[in-house]
Amino acid sequence: MYKIVIILIFALLVAIFAISNSNPLTLVVPFVGGFETTQAVVIICAVLVGALIMFLVVLFTKARKSWQTRGEKKASGQESSLSDEAVNQLKQENAELMKTNEELTAQIRKLEGMLRGEEAEPETDLQIEKMAAETVNETGDVIDAIEEPEVSEEKESSAKQFLKGLWKK
Secondary structure (H helix, E strand, C coil): CHHHHHHHHHHHHHHHHHHHCCCEEEEEECCCEEEEEEHHHHHHHHHHHHHHHHHHHHHHHHHHHHHHHHHHHHHHHHHHHHHHHHHHHHHHHHHHHHHHHHHHHHHHHHHHHHHHCCCCCCCCHHHHHHHHHHHCCCCHHHHHHHHCCCCCHHHHHHHHHHHHHHHHC
16 A cells, blocks of 8 residues: 555656646657657656666566576475375375384283283184294294194194183183
């Protein structure tokens, strides 16, 4: 708003100056010739030509800055696509870490329950075999039953019963 007020004040001063200099004069333009006019018309034309020149300077300056920012946006667009890939990779790593965290938290709760004397029965045969591999190392029968894939059903069931018995103790 203040810019409009300043422009109007400047236009008013130019108009007052032009009206106070309304004497006739002969204006000679090279290659065109000369013609009669007043000083007011010459002053107003000079102000308009100056305003037009300033407008063109500002227009070209803004256009150059716009082209530069457009080039920078293209370059940053490539960087942002790289950063999108990095963000996706970090999200995937985060999901994996959250899953690992949940598994470790469950193991900690089971161990805390064992320390308090609570019995937590393993749910699956795989968990029984894992616990046997981690906790029972002195009995060769159990380790052999876990490592050998061609175990008779009788040996396997006796090993599982043995482990369940150890687990309940």
